[in-house]
Structure formats: C-alpha cells, structure tokens
Amino acid sequence: MIILAATPIGNLGDASRRLIEALENAQVVAAEDTRTTAHLLRALQIENRPRLVALHDHNEKQKAAELVALAEDEDVVVVSDAGMPAVSDPGYGLVAAAVDAGVTVTAIPGPSAVIMALAISGLPTDRFTFEGFLPRKPGERRRELRALAAEPRTMIFFESPSRLASALADMGDAFGDDRRIAVCRELTKMYEEVRRGTASDLAAWAEGGVKGEIVVVVEGAAPVVASAEDAGAQVQALVEAGMRLKDACAEVAASTGLSSRDLYQQALASRSR
Numbered sequence: 001m002i003i004l005a006a007t008p009i010g011n012l013g014d015a016s017r018r019l020i021e022a023l024e025n026a027q028v029v030a031a032e033d034t035r036t037t038a039h040l041l042r043a044l045q046i047e048n049r050p051r052l053v054a055l056h057d058h059n060e061k062q063k064a065a066e067l068v069a070l071a072e073d074e075d076v077v078v079v080s081d082a083g084m085p086a087v088s089d090p091g092y093g094l095v096a097a098a099v100d101a102g103v104t105v106t107a108i109p110g111p112s113a114v115i116m117a118l119a120i121s122g123l124p125t126d127r128f129t130f131e132g133f134l135p136r137k138p139g140e141r142r143r144e145l146r147a148l149a150a151e152p153r154t155m156i157f158f159e160s161p162s163r164l165a166s167a168l169a170d171m172g173d174a175f176g177d178d179r180r181i182a183v184c185r186e187l188t189k190m191y192e193e194v195r196r197g198t199a200s201d202l203a204a205w206a207e208g209g210v211k212g213e214i215v216v217v218v219e220g221a222a223p224v225v226a227s228a229e230d231a232g233a234q235v236q237a238l239v240e241a242g243m244r245l246k247d248a249c250a251e252v253a254a255s256t257g258l259s260s261r262d263l264y265q266q267a268l269a270s271r272s273r
Contacts, residue, residue, distance in 0.1 A: 002071050002078060002098045004091060006110025009082040009213075010189035012043055018108045022077050024048045030055040030067055032080040032090050040079075050077070055090050064097040071103045082213075083112055088132045088158060113187050114156055117215035120194060121154075121182035124220070128154040134167055141167065145174035150221050152254045157216040164214055165206035171218060172199030180219040186212035223257030231256050232266050239267075 005022055008014040023029065023046050031037035034052040041048070055063050055078065067076050078085045078094065084107070085091030098105050114130050131148070134157055135141045148155060159167050164183070171181065177198045183206070185193045191212065195202055226234070231252050238248035245267055253260035 001104035001106055002067070002076050002094065004078050004085045004095070004105070004107040006084040006108060006112065007040060007079050007082055009111045009113050009116075009187060010192075011111075014111045014188060015044055016108065016110050019110060020044055020046065022075075022108060023050070025075075026050040026077040027074055028053060028067075028070055028076045030063070030076055030078045030094070032056050032085070036081045037079055055094065057090055060090050060093040064094045067094055068097050068101050068103055071098060072101075083114075084110070087112070087114065087130075111188065113158075113184075113213070113215050116187050117182070117184040117217050118154065118156055120184065121217035122196060123154045123180060123182060123217055125154065127152075127220075128156060130156045133158045133160075134163075136163070138166065138170070142170050142174065145170055149174050150224070150255060152220045152223065154220050155218040157218070159214045159216050161210045161212060161214055164210050164216075165203050167216070168199050168203035168206055171216075172203065175199065175218065175221070179221075182217040184215040184217065185210065187215065221255075224255055226256040226258065228258065228262075228266065231258050231263055232270065235263055235267050236270075 003022060005019050007019065023041060023044065026048065027050055029037060029050045030053045032055060034054050037052060053063065053067065055067070070076050078091055080089035080091065083089065086095055095105050118125055118128055129151065135144060168181070171179070177200050179199065181197065181199055181202055183195045183202055185195070189212070195205060234252045235245070235248045238251060239245055246264065249260045249263040249267065252258070253263055
C-alpha cells in the first residue's frame with residue numbers, strides 16, 4: 001500500500017510512534033527531499049536505511065507509476081519535508097495514480113500547520129477553507145483575493161516571508177481593513193509567534209522583515225443583509241447555472257444569514273405558481 005506519513009513541522013517531539021515504526025520498517029520511502037528525510041531518520045535515531053526515492057513537484061508524474069508498481073508488492077512510505085504529504089506538498093498525483101490502479105492508500109496522521117494555525121487563530125473554526133499559497137505575481141494575487149472577498153468561511157493561506165507584507169496589503173484592499181487576521185509564524189518551533197490585527201496593522205509590522213514559515217488566517221466575510229426576494233433570485237440563478245436546489249439554498253443562506261430551510265420552501269412555492 002501507499003502510506004502517507006505526516007512528519008513534524010518544527011518540533012521533533014511531535015513525531016508519532018506510528019511514524020517512527022513505519023520508518024523503522026520501511027524498505028522504500030518516497031521523500032520530497034531525500035536529504036531532509038535522511039536528516040530526519042538520523043534525528044529520530046532510526047537505524048533502518050530504506051531506499052529513498054525523490055518525489056517532488058518536478059518529477060511526480062514520472063515517478064508515480066514506478067512507486068505504484070512497487071506498492072503492489074510492498075508498502076511505500078511517503079513523506080514531505082514537513083506535515084502531511086499531498087496537502088500543499090507532493091503526493092496528490094501519486095495518490096490519484098494509486099487509486100486508479102486499485103492500490104490501497106492510507107495515512108499516518110500527525111502535525112498540520114493548517115489545523116494548528118486555525119485552532120490558535122482566535123477566528124471561527126466551524127467552517128474554513130484552505131487556499132494554499134497565493135500567486136507570486138501581484139496582479140494574479142489581487143484577482144484571486146477579490147474573488148474570495150465574499151467567502152463567508154475562515155480562510156487559511158500559506159505565504160512566503162518575503163511576500164507577506166504585500167500580500168497583507170492586498171488582503172486589506174480586497175477584504176476591507178475591518179477583517180480580523182492572524183499571522184502564525186514558526187509553528188511548534190522555538191520562536192513560534194502569533195500576531196493578530198487588521199491587514200494594515202499587520203502589513204506595517206511585516207514591512208520590518210519577517211522570517212520563518214508563515215500561515216495567515218483570515219476572518220470570513222460577514223453575511224450580506226438581503227431581502228427574501230433578492231435571496232430567492234440568487235437561489236434561482238444558481239439553480240439555472242446547474243446547482244442543486246438544496247445546495248443553492250445552503251450557499252445563499254451562508255452569504256446572507258437567511259434560513260436555508262425558508263429559502264428552500266420559498267423556491268418550491270415559486271415553482272408551483
């Protein structure tokens with residue numbers, strides 16, 4: 001089988017017993033960076049020396065078939081440099097190939113910068129969306145942020161320290177400066193830090209220079225006050241675009257604060273007229 005194994009995101013003490021056992025017994029380990037994984041094996045005092053196969057963004061398509069073939073006869077452990085493989089890291093293409101080939105895929109859960117940042121952000125955790133890294137080019141980044149301006153769920157982004165200040169400034173332009181934002185830096189490491197505030201406040205702080213791995217958590221948009229008539233029209237437009245009525249009602253309810261049940265009943269009543 002294919003075993004996706006989560007590795008520590010900073011603190012070696014977060015390595016699970018299952019991870020250590022899997023690495024101690026592995027014959028083949030697919031690694032985002034074989035040097036990083038070799039260092040991890042030494043740091044965890046693992047005496048086993050499995051075959052390390054590089055699996056990264058530039059070779060995943062080519063390596064997937066080879067690794068899937070190996071996994072038909074033996075376990076293949078997959079690790080990224082930190083966190084869970086396939087989540088903003090190599091692994092998705094391999095998993096898709098394994099699923100197509102009927103090879104079992106499982107995971108060893110563990111540290112996640114996404115979930116940790118969400119949990120400590122102080123922002124709503126009941127519904128959230130992970131957006132990964134924003135585009136490097138300013139114009140593309142601004143377009144993507146504008147498209148997310150009405151997103152009601154808490155949003156989680158990864159960002160480079162060198163682009164953090166400009167990304168926060170663009171968030172202020174796209175979302176308004178009243179949105180609450182938490183910048184989580186160096187999670188689980190010695191210099192772990194969480195800065196909370198508005199986009200402008202945090203952008204001014206980031207202008208002074210920031211180091212480390214960054215996760216940005218942004219409050220979702222407040223529900224838009226809409227009349228029942230306007231909300232019904234939004235539901236109808238979504239249904240005409242191909243969305244199921246129930247899903248359309250849920251989406252409009254999330255963005256307007258109106259009752260999904262009431263919108264559904266309203267839509268059914270309109271159809272019977």
